[in-house]
Each structure stands twice: as structure tokens, then as C-alpha cells.
Amino acid sequence: MDKRVRNAEAVIGRIQDGATILAGGFGVCGVPENLINALIRQGAKNLTIVSNNPGIDGFGIGALIENRQVRKMIASYLGNNRFFEKLALAGEIEMELNPQGTLAERMRAAGAGIPAFFTPTGYGTMAGEGREVREFGGRPHILVPALRGDFAFVKAWKGDRWGNLVYRKTARNFNAVMATAADYVIAEVEQIVELGGLDPDSVHTPGIFVDAIFEGTGYLKPTEPGPKRKR
Amino acid sequence: MDKRVRNAEAVIGRIQDGATILAGGFGVCGVPENLINALIRQGAKNLTIVSNNPGIDGFGIGALIENRQVRKMIASYLGNNRFFEKLALAGEIEMELNPQGTLAERMRAAGAGIPAFFTPTGYGTMAGEGREVREFGGRPHILVPALRGDFAFVKAWKGDRWGNLVYRKTARNFNAVMATAADYVIAEVEQIVELGGLDPDSVHTPGIFVDAIFEGTGYLKPTEPGPKRKR
Amino acid sequence: MDKREFIARRVAQEMRDGYYVNLGIGIPTLVPNYLPPGIEVILQSENGMLGVGPYPYEGEEDPDLINAGKEPVTEIAGSCYFSSAESFAMIRGGHIDASVLGALEVDEKGTLANWAVPGKMLKGMGGAMDLVAGTKRLIIAMEHTAKDGAPKIVKKCTLPVTGIEVADLIVTDLAVIEVTRRGLVLREVAPGVTPQAVQKVTEPTLEIAPDLKTISVVPETVERPLFR
């Protein structure tokens, strides 16, 4: 069995207009750069993108939005993307905000065969509007449905030809759960290793979840600004 | 911060009659041997034990049952334990059978703040009796509640003083999920390593879930019979 | 060739290259030993492993490495481990391509009973209810009748069921039967067995496929490591 493909181009043609894509990454960390860039070149339109946040202007999902390929964004946070803000205020892009943990749990549920679950998160807030309410232990909970994608774009550190994946530090973020929740899961990795080259006790995403894998190239892997320690 | 205790005796006194204990292990693999032996010596009675199966006669949960400390067993499989069978047929022990995945998911839910979830598993079977039924996507599902313990007995391979745990091969089984689903979680490990001695990307149970940790001694770690390859 | 091997060999023909497969105890366990050349499947064991390898050599058992039948096994290049919660998320989430299980009864709608016999002890359903609810394709591998000759393929299950309308294919020592919306379709019969003979030991009426075939299993000569 060999799930390796040459590059993003080899699989990106599968994505049709209107598809729902789960895209890993948190800010600019752990972003499937090669896949997003290939999707921009490929040009599919009216996409629904599920990603924690739309990233920064001109990078990752941000670039996809600037290219006007996104009809709807499902995210938990929209900060720091002015172009998205402009489109949203003009009503030119639809947005659905989910609490970050609810977003993660909805995909975990989809991957685990659970169509809906109860949570107290979001009860009494805009995130709970229109949801069924039920009390458990005297506390109101809302019923939240699973969230599934047609495709998942996953960025990992290392992988093998069976699709087993290992992530590095906080670049794991949403990648691991998204890998479980889509019909067709494409993983880009910084390094493909020989089968047997990953510690079986330390595989984060078992290959069963992955449909295609390739070694990405030209990673930018930017960082956002932040305070620094003094020497 | 240091969660290390000397041995099982140092914490086993916390367990009172009638407590619910989640006990890791699958058959005789990954069993918290030191904790179970200490509990037998300690003698708490009328316990509810949640464990995938009661193990074999005279070892692990099996020994606890023989010592008549167990009022109720929540498990997915009871095979291979004749003493348990005798007690159950005589009505001297209560048993609740759950599908194995439902058992795991109930504890995962408890650990993740989800009071109840829908699943198709068990619909139309004895495991679905008395459960609320609802259709999703034209398929009937049952509503299943979370399952929480007062204590969890967890067996890991290595751990550090913050309670970070790493399991080895299939000895991980129910240990990892049980570590998330009890009020007081006790981990016994084969080896305690220095803080920083575990790969941060490969910790299976983050220390936040663990209340006490000790290095176990005298592990039997038996194997059950099975076919062997010929040389 | 004994009945069990015959059944396992026929089931092995249902496997496709790259399938992720979970096998129940008994006859299903034998299937990987008879995979056609060029077909590589990855075995999932619900206690938390993908890529189950052959049984170990005597004396090389690792107590931390067992299959769901609680037998010592080995790992192979590409194996990985995970928790029971992750394992069943995988099973229940529809990620397993095929599951092969034994049965006490299967009925004409594909409803399966394989975990309990009232009056006798309930051994427990283990992972069977999760597997039948979550797997993409469920293959039943069993002897066609009970030891006393009574049909195991019945109109309606009388034993406690494992799942409602779950089986896709039934492979026995006498026949290969597909479960369809309109009922059971006899696809293949064992060499020397007539459709009438199969019907005689089968409670519901079988529709006979227009292209009815004879089961063809060819024993191989290659020795392969003993798998679960």
C-alpha cells in the first residue's frame, strides 16, 4: 500500500466548486501551505472553509479569501484579517462563528460517528441560538451537531507511505482532528520517512485516516510578532 | 509540583466502601497490578468497578472479585472468568454490559465535559433498552450518558513527577481514557523519569489528568495463551 | 481442506488491496493467511492497534502486545498504537473498510445475533456492536448450520441481536449469500452443492442470482507467517 503522491497538484483537481474543506492550522502555525497554494492556482470557487481562523492577510486561508474562492467561513476567531473583515461587512462572504472547543468537538464527533452531543458551552449566547436546550445535572446544555468536510488539508511534520503522521509541537492544533473528519484527507509533510521510521507508540494520526500524502516544498512557516526575553 | 507518592498504600486509604473505580487494562494487558493488590489488602467493599473485562481468575480485577469487594461490574466482556460467572448467576454481583466502544466513549465524554451523546451502536439491542431514540440522517441512534469514576487506576510505562504518562504498545488500551474521567486519578508506572525525560510531542496522558503517581514493583505482566509461529 | 479454512479462503477473496480490516475471533482470524497475491490489508485490533503482525515465535511473546482476542501478536513496519477511545472512534466513525465476524444467527434483513444465548451465561458483546454499527462492509463468516443441523440463517433472529440490518455478505461452507434490500440473494454455492441443498438448510427463501457461480478456492503452496 502506498498513499504517496508527487505533490499537491496530483490531488488538487479532485476539489470541485462548492466543496467543504477542513484546513488545519492555528494562526500561521501548522498551515498546509502547499495545498492552499495549489488550491489558489486551481481556482475552485464557492468553497466552504472550516479553519480556526482565516490567518493573516496574504498567507494561508487569508490568501484563499483574497482570491475570492471562499463563499463561507466556519471559524472561531476572525481577528487580524482586514480583507476578510471588509468582505464580511459588505456581505460578500458568509461567516459562522463557533466556540473554538465546539468547533474541535464537532469534527471529533464527525470522525467518531457521533451525529450530535450536548455541551454547556455557548448556552445563553449567540452560539447557542436556535439550538435544542436540555438540562443535565441542573445545568442547561445545548445540542450541537457534528461537522464533516468533503476534504481535509492536513499539515504534519513527518509521515510514511501508509499515511501515518507525526506533528511537531503546537503545529498539531486542528490538523489531527480534521484528519478524522473528511471524506478525502490529504496530508502534506515536511519529511516522508521509510515505513517503520516512526515510533509506533508516538504516531499522532494513524494512516487509516489519510488518503494521500506528499512532501511539501518551500515552506514559509512565518511567525507573528510577540514579546521577547532579554539576554 | 510533585505528584509522586511512595507506593499504592500511600493513597489507597482514600477509597471508601461504595466507591466507583475505573480500572485500566484489557484482559491481562496493561493492568494496574500494584493498585489492585493494594485495594485487596485495604479491603474496601461494595465497589463499582468499571473495566473492559474482569480479567482471569485470581489476577487483576478477577482477584478483587474473588475477594468479594465488588458489588457491581460495568464491562463489555465477561468471558474467561468462571468465578465471576458463578457470582453473577447466583445474583451476588450486579453486572452492566456496555458495547466496548460505548464504554470507552462514555468515559471520553465524562472527561471532555459532555453529559450525553448520540450513537447508532446498540440501537435495537439489549444495550439500547430504555434509551431515548432519535433519527439522524434517517438512521436511529440512542442517547447515551457519560460515565465517571470517583477514582481511576491507571497503569503506564513511564511517567514523570508532573504526572505526564507514556504507555507501551497495546497496554495503553482503556488506561488513557480512564485517566481523564475520574475525580482522583492514580497512576502506577514501571519507571519514573526526570522531568523533561519524556518527549513532549509523545506524552499520551498530560499530567493535568493525574493526581498521584508511583513506581510499581513486582509486576507479573502475564500473557494469555495463543498460537505461535513456527521457526 | 476443512470447512473453516474453506470459509476463510473465500472471505479472503473479498479483501481489496489497502483495506483496513477488523476480524472477529474464530474463522475470521484465519482470513489473513489466505489473502490473494498482491492484496495487502491492514489489520485493526480494537484494543488499540493498526497493523497487527503475525503471531510471535514461542518464547518471544510481549505482554504489552496482544490482539483483541487477547493473544500475543507482533508489530510490523507501519504499525501504530492508540487508546481504546481512539480505536472505537475509528471503528464507529466509519473508517474500517471491512469487518469479518462470526454469527449465531443472521436473518433475511441482515440483522445479526452473535453475542449471547439466554439461559446460558452472557459473555458480553465486547466490540461487536460497535463494529457492526460502524464498519463500511460487514461480512459474516460461519458454518452454514448449527452443530445439530438447524439453520443459522433465519427469517428473524430469536437470540439477542448485535445490530439491526447490518450484514452485507454471508460466507459459509455451503454458499455465498448477499444481503440486499429485497432479501437474501444466493451468489455462489460450494462445489458439488446445489441451490436446492442450500435452501433446505436456510430458513428464508433465497433468490438465486442469474449468474450463480461455484465457490472457487485454490489452496496455495506458499507458506506464510501465521496471522491474526
Place this chain on the structure above:
Amino acid sequence: MDKREFIARRVAQEMRDGYYVNLGIGIPTLVPNYLPPGIEVILQSENGMLGVGPYPYEGEEDPDLINAGKEPVTEIAGSCYFSSAESFAMIRGGHIDASVLGALEVDEKGTLANWAVPGKMLKGMGGAMDLVAGTKRLIIAMEHTAKDGAPKIVKKCTLPVTGIEVADLIVTDLAVIEVTRRGLVLREVAPGVTPQAVQKVTEPTLEIAPDLKTISVVPETVERPLFR
């Protein structure tokens, strides 16, 4: 000492040794810099990390290692990483001992609004709704009033809320206020501030604790690594 440091220093006194803590952006971020001697807390970052270390030295940023505020951070001995799903299972499952968040409004029942201002852009709730619903103890750290002097502690939130009846303690530059079943109790006032002055910029009526204290924060002399 500026207001933000004053608030962070007072919040730091609420920390207990061994606490697992999640900190929001802004003032809460400063708290670990002011922990009392002997108090070790472990910081959780909801993007998937326990044991967040100090900010890196210039030029030593690792793009794979950031906090939930998206700033580069470092790891320490005992750190570990996990996925967003596991991170929020941890948060929502009640495993975090304390969370410190900023607020736009808190009302007399502890209902919090801190994620959106209608008319302006909605930035999104991020992990705030999960944190307020799941954390054992929620501490609000904020300046007592808005920039225009309007009360932020109100009778009833008017902004879109983050969670209903969730806050346990409010720490501001003027006061420490406990949220109780019978309403808000003024526990401490800043040096030189009277309870009347606090009440004046607080919409709901404050019950004054019989043992009302003055907030005591002592700047330390030790230099510690800059934390998030």
C-alpha cells in the same frame, strides 16, 4: 506601578501551587510574571500545550511553537503537546483549575461579555466560551471602568454574552469583588480608594464584606523570565 501590573499582581495572589491555569490575552498574560514565591503554576494554551515557558530570546522563535495569542513561546521541562480536540476536552471537562480573562462587561450574576461589540466587527469568541463554561474558577481581570469612565461591572450585560453566571472573582485596579449567590461582595479596595468610590463606578449595589481589606501588592526585586 501601572494599573495593568497592579491588577496582574493581585490576580497572581489567587494562584495556588500546582494550579493548571489558562490565561486570556491582555492583562491576564502578565500574571505569571508576578507569582508569589513557592507558587508553581502550569500554563495551558488552548492551541495544544501544557507547560508554556517564557517568551523566546530574539531570533530563537520556533514557528511550530506559539501560544493561543499566536506569539512565539518556549517549552520547559515537563511540557507536553496535544491536539485542539484534546485541549478543549481538557478545558471543557473541568480539568483547568483557574482561568483568567478580560471583560467588556460583567454583571451582578457573573455573566460575562468579552467577545463582541455589535455594529463593530465581531472578532469571534475563540476559546472564551469554552473556558468560561469549563473552568473550575473564573477570574476576571480588567480595568474597573471603560476608557470613558462608564461602569464595566453592570446590573445586566448589554453586549453579546460569553457565558451565563460564570465569573467567580473580579479583580480591577480599584477593587476585588466576589460573585456570590446573593450578588457582588466587595472584598478588597485599592490603597486610598474608599468603598463609596468603588460603588460610584459600579452599576449594581455592592455588599461590603465585614472584613474588607486593602489590596496589598508588593513589587518584587527579582527579575524573572518574561512569561505568557
